[in-house]
Amino acid sequence: xxxxxxxxxxxxxxxxxxxxxxxxxxxxxxxxxxxxxxxxxxxxxxxxxxxxxxxxxxxxxxxxxxxxxxxxxxxxxxxxxxxxxxxxxxxxxxxxxxxxxxxxxxxxxxxxx
Amino acid sequence: xxxxxxxxxxxxxxxxxxxxxxxxxxxxxxxxxxxxxxxxxxxxxxxxxxxxxxxxxxxxxxxxxxxxxxxxxxxxxxxxxxxxxxxxxxxxxxxxxxxxxxxxxxxxxxxxxxxx
Numbered sequence: 001x002x003x004x005x006x007x008x009x010x011x012x013x014x015x016x017x018x019x020x021x022x023x024x025x026x027x028x029x030x031x032x033x034x035x036x037x038x039x040x041x042x043x044x045x046x047x048x049x050x051x052x053x054x055x056x057x058x059x060x061x062x063x064x065x066x067x068x069x070x071x072x073x074x075x076x077x078x079x080x081x082x083x084x085x086x087x088x089x090x091x092x093x094x095x096x097x098x099x100x101x102x103x104x105x106x107x108x109x110x111x112x113x
Numbered sequence: 114x115x116x117x118x119x120x121x122x123x124x125x126x127x128x129x130x131x132x133x134x135x136x137x138x139x140x141x142x143x144x145x146x147x148x149x150x151x152x153x154x155x156x157x158x159x160x161x162x163x164x165x166x167x168x169x170x171x172x173x174x175x176x177x178x179x180x181x182x183x184x185x186x187x188x189x190x191x192x193x194x195x196x197x198x199x200x201x202x203x204x205x206x207x208x209x210x211x212x213x214x215x216x217x218x219x220x221x222x223x224x225x226x227x228x229x
Binding site for chain 2: 004006032034036042043044045046049051090092094100101102103104105106
């Protein structure tokens with residue numbers, strides 16, 4: 001069965017520092033991969049997605065993610081974090097053309113000034 | 114904004130009572146989903162629909178039923194609510210038929226349900 005692991009429940013970074021959030025997946029075929037962000041009390045907003053092609057994907061708000069098949073990973077990165085990036089981040093894998101997303105447990109990002 | 118609304122946004126109910134949550138979309142997308150969000154679990158799929166009157170179960174479907182009598186509405190029903198169903202419920206839609214850049218789910222604002 002497919003699964004998604006986000007090893008870090010909480011991460012705290014200083015404003016202006018770089019960020020990397022980890023995501024590992026288990027899936028037998030080429031996955032569809034997504035990163036979503038959720039601000040407190042809000043719904044989920046899509047940051048970026050990988051379906052095929054270039055393994056380095058650019059998303060909104062200055063985020064990027066790199067798909068590494070050999071490591072079964074899809075880590076999210078940002079070179080310089082802003083206080084407004086504080087939120088919870090979810091990695092998800094889709095199968096059957098994106099049907100039935102399976103989510104990781106999420107990583108809560110705190111930004112300190 | 115994917116044109117998704119959920120109602121009610123907040124609800125408190127008692128154990129054993131029936132509860133229906135509504136998801137409404139304005140753009141006639143074929144696929145609709147219900148997820149629940151719980152700390153430490155992320156989001157888990159309850160049920161989904163691939164057309165009017167066409168639904169299927171997700172990974173946590175026990176205790177839930179759904180109906181879709183028209184394209185724009187997808188209803189989630191808890192026949193007899195239990196405290197373990199206290200959660201935040203999200204509806205999602207997916208534009209497009211299959212594959213390609215349209216194969217992304219977009220989420221509604223959520224409904225916070227408390228079962229006492």
